[in-house]
Amino acid sequence: MSKKKPLSQGQLRRMRANHEKRLNRDSGDKNTPELQDSSLGPEQSGTVISRFGQHADIETEDGHIVRCNIRRTITSLVTGDKVIVRLAIESQANSGIAGIVEAVHPRHSSLSRPDLYDGVKIIASNIDQILIVSSVLPSFTTQIIDRYLVAAEDTDIPPIIILNKIDLLTPEEAPAIEEALKRYQDIGYPVYKVSSKLGEGLETIKALLKDKVSVFAGQSGVGKSSLVNALLPEAELLVGDVSDNSGLGQHTTTTAKLLHLPSGGDLIDSPGVREFALWHLPAQRVGWCFIEFRDFLGGCKFRDCKHGDDPGCALKAAVDAGKISEDRFNNYHRIIASLDEQRHARQFRAQSDE
Ligand SMILES: Nc1nc2c(ncn2[C@@H]2O[C@H](COP(=O)(O)OP(=O)(O)OP(=O)(O)O)[C@@H](O)[C@H]2O)c(=O)[nH]1
Numbered sequence: 001m002s003k004k005k006p007l008s009q010g011q012l013r014r015m016r017a018n019h020e021k022r023l024n025r026d027s028g029d030k031n032t033p034e035l036q037d038s039s040l041g042p043e044q045s046g047t048v049i050s051r052f053g054q055h056a057d058i059e060t061e062d063g064h065i066v067r068c069n070i071r072r073t074i075t076s077l078v079t080g081d082k083v084i085v086r087l088a089i090e091s092q093a094n095s096g097i098a099g100i101v102e103a104v105h106p107r108h109s110s111l112s113r114p115d116l117y118d119g120v121k122i123i124a125s126n127i128d129q130i131l132i133v134s135s136v137l138p139s140f141t142t143q144i145i146d147r148y149l150v151a152a153e154d155t156d157i158p159p160i161i162i163l164n165k166i167d168l169l170t171p172e173e174a175p176a177i178e179e180a181l182k183r184y185q186d187i188g189y190p191v192y193k194v195s196s197k198l199g200e201g202l203e204t205i206k207a208l209l210k211d212k213v214s215v216f217a218g219q220s221g222v223g224k225s226s227l228v229n230a231l232l233p234e235a236e237l238l239v240g241d242v243s244d245n246s247g248l249g250q251h252t253t254t255t256a257k258l259l260h261l262p263s264g265g266d267l268i269d270s271p272g273v274r275e276f277a278l279w280h281l282p283a284q285r286v287g288w289c290f291i292e293f294r295d296f297l298g299g300c301k302f303r304d305c306k307h308g309d310d311p312g313c314a315l316k317a318a319v320d321a322g323k324i325s326e327d328r329f330n331n332y333h334r335i336i337a338s339l340d341e342q343r344h345a346r347q348f349r350a351q352s353d354e
């Protein structure tokens with residue numbers, strides 16, 4: 001197996017510069033006609049349905065979706081953003097560009113992921129809830145659910161746990177899964193059981209999504225696509241109906257899209273959003289993101305307690321007293337260990353770069 005040599009800082013800088021150049025070129029800086037301020041109408045509110053390069057599809061107050069340029073002063077614009085737009089007064093029939101995004105309102109929440117160059121990239125915003133999908137097959141595991149819960153708590157977006165594929169649940173597996181799910185309910189997380197295949201529990205999910213902006217997250221194969229399709233069979237149609245005679249290209253499949261559900265509520269979906277996961281956090285923050293630990297954090301004898309075998313550990317005492325589940329406590333340590341490993345790998349790469 002060939003081992004990849006880590007990239008040097010210089011290589012990374014050059015890659016980034018080329019990447020930005022490409023972005024500007026692809027997004028048609030040269031090809032896109034500039035809209036003159038004098039040909040723009042009054043400011044109005046809009047929502048970003050999807051963003052690609054220097055353009056975004058914006059839903060205006062009257063429900064139309066229009067393709068807009070983005071003012072160069074706007075440094076970050078993602079799906080879900082609430083914006084101020086001005087539409088062109090005169091028809092720019094052949095340009096495909098109907099207006100310009102002038103400003104972005106502050107976000108109440110956002111999802112981010114590491115970008116190519118070790119930075120952080122925001123991928124979607126103004127999300128009200130994260131539906132963490134788990135399933136019977138791939139087998140149910142609290143380790144993965146806890147990683148998603150920590151990531152969700154860190155973003156401050158309320159999570160909801162969904163167990164999909166209950167049609168595959170055998171009497172042998174059921175008790176352990178039920179017990180684990182009850183533990184989540186006991187600490188305050190809503191839990192729902194569905195089968196996207198049989199349509200079971202879908203009405204409850206539809207009710208849950210009403211009047212909210214939601215995302216689905218979860219490991220590969222748990223059935224996120226199946227759930228989205230069950231809720232929104234015409235997903236592609238809804239976002240694909242923006243006329244594209246600009247030659248700027250249609251959305252790529254990786255772009256996050258905001259989709260209106262016929263049963264009410266919005267969904268933001270993309271491969272990137274679905275892969276939203278835990279990738280960095282200081283240990284203290286991880287502890288805080290285990291919500292039932294909060295009552296005990298700060299109660300340890302030593303301020304730098306690692307909550308392992310340290311004497312006078314308040315968390316360990318809470319586990320022994322049955323106030324914190326052992327399973328969650330073990331998953332906490334697993335997460336700390338895996339984040340440590342990732343951090344060491346990053347440090348190693350940075351050192352070998354130098
Ligand atoms: N039995 C059963 N199978 C299901 C159910 N939901 C989804 N599946 C199947 O599970 C497999 C994976 O489903 P997907 O919807 O592609 O899963 P996903 O989470 O979107 O996976 P990625 O695209 O890899 O992230 C497919 O073969 C589905 O048909 C269900 O409720 N019951």
Ligand SMILES: [Zn+2]
Pocket residue numbers: 300301305306307308310312313314315316
């Ligand atoms: Zn401790």
